[in-house]
Amino acid sequence: MKFNTVIVRFGGEIGIKGAWTRKTYEKLLLRNVKNTLKHHNVPYENIIYKRGRIYVKTMEASKAASTLTKVFGVSSTSPAVETISAMESIIDKSLELADETLTNGSSFAVRCRRTGKHPYSSMDVCRIVGKQILTKFKNRNINVNLKNPDVTVNIEVRDEKAYVFKETFEGVDGFPLGSQPKIVALLSGGMDSAVACWLVMKRGCPVIPLHFDVTPFTDKRTIQKAQDVTRALFEWAVGFPRKLYIVPHGENLRIFQEEAPKKFTCILCKRLMYRIAERIAEKERAEGIVTGESIGEQASQTLQNLKVLNEAIVNYPIHRPILGFNKTETEEIAEKIGVLEIATRKSMGCKAAPKKPATKAKLEVVKEVERKLPIERMVEESFRAARIVEI
Amino acid sequence: MKFNTVIVRFGGEIGIKGAWTRKTYEKLLLRNVKNTLKHHNVPYENIIYKRGRIYVKTMEASKAASTLTKVFGVSSTSPAVETISAMESIIDKSLELADETLTNGSSFAVRCRRTGKHPYSSMDVCRIVGKQILTKFKNRNINVNLKNPDVTVNIEVRDEKAYVFKETFEGVDGFPLGSQPKIVALLSGGMDSAVACWLVMKRGCPVIPLHFDVTPFTDKRTIQKAQDVTRALFEWAVGFPRKLYIVPHGENLRIFQEEAPKKFTCILCKRLMYRIAERIAEKERAEGIVTGESIGEQASQTLQNLKVLNEAIVNYPIHRPILGFNKTETEEIAEKIGVLEIATRKSMGCKAAPKKPATKAKLEVVKEVERKLPIERMVEESFRAARIVEI
Numbered sequence: 214m215k216f217n218t219v220i221v222r223f224g225g226e227i228g229i230k231g232a233w234t235r236k237t238y239e240k241l242l243l244r245n246v247k248n249t250l251k252h253h254n255v256p257y258e259n260i261i262y263k264r265g266r267i268y269v270k271t272m273e274a275s276k277a278a279s280t281l282t283k284v285f286g287v288s289s290t291s292p293a294v295e296t297i298s299a300m301e302s303i304i305d306k307s308l309e310l311a312d313e314t315l316t317n318g319s320s321f322a323v324r325c326r327r328t329g330k331h332p333y334s335s336m337d338v339c340r341i342v343g344k345q346i347l348t349k350f351k352n353r354n355i356n357v358n359l360k361n362p363d364v365t366v367n368i369e370v371r372d373e374k375a376y377v378f379k380e381t382f383e384g385v386d387g388f389p390l391g392s393q394p395k396i397v398a399l400l401s402g403g404m405d406s407a408v409a410c411w412l413v414m415k416r417g418c419p420v421i422p423l424h425f426d427v428t429p430f431t432d433k434r435t436i437q438k439a440q441d442v443t444r445a446l447f448e449w450a451v452g453f454p455r456k457l458y459i460v461p462h463g464e465n466l467r468i469f470q471e472e473a474p475k476k477f478t479c480i481l482c483k484r485l486m487y488r489i490a491e492r493i494a495e496k497e498r499a500e501g502i503v504t505g506e507s508i509g510e511q512a513s514q515t516l517q518n519l520k521v522l523n524e525a526i527v528n529y530p531i532h533r534p535i536l537g538f539n540k541t542e543t544e545e546i547a548e549k550i551g552v553l554e555i556a557t558r559k560s561m562g563c564k565a566a567p568k569k570p571a572t573k574a575k576l577e578v579v580k581e582v583e584r585k586l587p588i589e590r591m592v593e594e595s596f597r598a599a600r601i602v603e604i
Numbered sequence: 605m606k607f608n609t610v611i612v613r614f615g616g617e618i619g620i621k622g623a624w625t626r627k628t629y630e631k632l633l634l635r636n637v638k639n640t641l642k643h644h645n646v647p648y649e650n651i652i653y654k655r656g657r658i659y660v661k662t663m664e665a666s667k668a669a670s671t672l673t674k675v676f677g678v679s680s681t682s683p684a685v686e687t688i689s690a691m692e693s694i695i696d697k698s699l700e701l702a703d704e705t706l707t708n709g710s711s712f713a714v715r716c717r718r719t720g721k722h723p724y725s726s727m728d729v730c731r732i733v734g735k736q737i738l739t740k741f742k743n744r745n746i747n748v749n750l751k752n753p754d755v756t757v758n759i760e761v762r763d764e765k766a767y768v769f770k771e772t773f774e775g776v777d778g779f780p781l782g783s784q785p786k787i788v789a790l791l792s793g794g795m796d797s798a799v800a801c802w803l804v805m806k807r808g809c810p811v812i813p814l815h816f817d818v819t820p821f822t823d824k825r826t827i828q829k830a831q832d833v834t835r836a837l838f839e840w841a842v843g844f845p846r847k848l849y850i851v852p853h854g855e856n857l858r859i860f861q862e863e864a865p866k867k868f869t870c871i872l873c874k875r876l877m878y879r880i881a882e883r884i885a886e887k888e889r890a891e892g893i894v895t896g897e898s899i900g901e902q903a904s905q906t907l908q909n910l911k912v913l914n915e916a917i918v919n920y921p922i923h924r925p926i927l928g929f930n931k932t933e934t935e936e937i938a939e940k941i942g943v944l945e946i947a948t949r950k951s952m953g954c955k956a957a958p959k960k961p962a963t964k965a966k967l968e969v970v971k972e973v974e975r976k977l978p979i980e981r982m983v984e985e986s987f988r989a990a991r992i993v994e995i
């Protein structure tokens with residue numbers, strides 16, 4: 214059966230917005246859908262927006278349906294065949310679908326949802342189509358199983374049109390990318406920061422990742438991972454800027470190593486990263502900074518340390534979407550979004566990290582240490598030396 | 605079969621900590637386990653900590669096992685029968701378990717894990733016990749199914765002891781409560797703030813909730829919900845302080861309503877809440893403030909607005925663990941942790957919320973508005989009038 218349409222459904226949170234916001238979000242979603250199809254070379258004849266759904270008319274419906282699950286704001290998609298809402302047409306297409314999917318001994322169910330005015334109810338459709346299928350494919354020993362069928366024949370009737378389909382692909386819901394302002398992200402190449410980025414993207418924020426290059430305290434594999442993770446994340450951001458900032462940070466680390474107590478290296482490093490990120494956020498007109506910190510995951514990520522880190526900047530909030538995640542929860546998302554393999558690739562850990570980092574840093578002590586260091590100059594020079602890589 | 609022991613397993617993130625931290629965490633976990641059993645009136649004879657596991661000796665093993673899944677840091681529990689690690693004893697207990705659980709036509713599997721020195725391997729145990737079961741219960745038409753058995757006979761051999769069990773209850777992992785410092789939380793009585801609290805508790809932070817009482821802009825049901833949600837959360841925090849701050853906030857809202865542009869009411873309200881929370885955090889020696897904001901969920905929770913909110917305080921970080929969650933994801937956790945029903949109980953929404961709240965507030969404008977208001981006095985008076993309710 215040649216599917217000719219994809220039904221694209223929206224996330225529930227879009228539906229409950231006020232009329233104006235909803236319209237804006239749906240337009241944005243439509244644009245992101247078009248860009249994503251184009252990016253993946255999926256040809257389509259037409260895209261129709263109607264009553265809170267998008268219908269993509271395409272002869273590559275299966276590919277389109279699976280591709281579009283990577284558009285934020287999409288709750289699910291189904292490759293379908295479109296027909297008119299006359300009962301005979303619905304029966305015809307349903308029988309065709311059943312013929313292709315029911316094998317010997319299969320159980321099946323017919324499900325129907327309907328909006329608009331029709332001479333039949335949804336229950337009528339299920340009953341009539343079900344009976345026709347049973348009669349026509351009697352010799353295949355098929356049976357009805359409403360609870361756990363092998364095959365489901367789904368029918369959606371929308372006004373003068375009807376759609377028949379068997380499969381639904383899950384999307385990730387959320388809000389369309391671009392419905393919120395830009396956000397700058399610290400991106401290490403590991404799993405945590407990648408998942409943190411993705412989570413705020415899911416809520417509508419385009420992300421501008423910054424990678425702090427700490428060679429010679431790590432090797433070149435790390436920078437490559439950061440680029441590859443960014444590329445994987447940008448698969449979820451088709452049509453948005455694809456740039457990654459790479460900020461030289463090795464010299465800064467060398468200064469910390471040589472001129473400050475070793476136990477503070479990680480805290481000083483992170484505070485400086487925040488300050489540089491703040492400068493880039495200003496330049497990019499972003500509205501926040503996102504990081505992959507999770508309470509207690511690293512010795513440097515105690516609640517006390519996070520407080521000391523936060524104090525480094527005042528003009529931008531630090532957003533930490535995986536703050537309350539267990540490692541396994543982060544891993545699960547990393548796998549789902551396609552970054553796990555890249556992020557867990559071998560690379561050299563940061564050699565500047567001390568064996569015994571401070572876990573309960575005192576702000577006053579850290580500030581005292583910083584007073585003896587050329588912090589402002591370090592921020593300025595790193596900011597100026599940052600280069601942008603197109604991914 | 606009378607289970608006499610509960611095997612308590614720890615989360616993987618505890619296991620990878622350095623020796624000193626791991627020891628501290630495991631001690632804390634042990635204390636929390638004891639307190640939780642006591643709180644739920646589960647009698648036990650002894651608790652043994654050994655090689656990264658806790659064994660609770662109790663004649664109410666099933667109740668204890670299910671109760672202890674609510675202790676953060678526990679990854680899973682199993683009611684078990686303890687015996688000596690001699691093969692005959694293992695066979696005896698396994699046959700006893702099989703006798704009780706295998707019905708006619710059941711499929712089964714035997715699984716074994718082993719640490720210590722023994723004259724047999726894990727494979728030997730599976731093979732021998734499996735064979736014995738097959739022979740003894742031949743007349744029940746049982747069969748071996750390693751992939752998807754109806755019944756699993758689990759055997760854990762640890763040095764001179766062996767444990768036989770059928771079931772494993774999932775815990776929530778994370779870190780033992782108290783392994784991180786206290787955190788102050790804004791708690792509305794709704795679902796979002798409750799889930800946000802729980803997530804930071806899961807990472808080890810004891811929470812001190814603050815509820816802002818906005819009567820007459822809401823009704824008494826809201827304050828009741830806040831207390832009930834707190835009670836449900838404290839089920840996860842046995843042995844820790846059970847206090848809820850209730851801060852009078854209605855008069856503040858009245859001032860905002862009457863003396864500031866309506867569209868800023870929510871932003872002014874939240875900025876004031878943060879400031880009052882900061883005062884309570886100081887008093888309580890907490891190390892941060894946690895809130896239930898999620899990007900884009902409310903009109904007031906745009907990325908721009910969060911930035912404006914953050915600026916209200918500088919001494920404490922605002923942690924937003926559900927920042928990147930969809931509503932359905934928050935709901936799922938709310939249900940799992942036992943707050944969904946309470947949090948979705950009917951109550952009057954805040955009547956001070958404007959129809960068209962500012963979604964892209966400008967900081968300078970908000971600060972200008974605040975300059976004309978007695979903000980400092982409002983903070984001081986609310987802080988002083990805050991009362992503590994024991995939950």
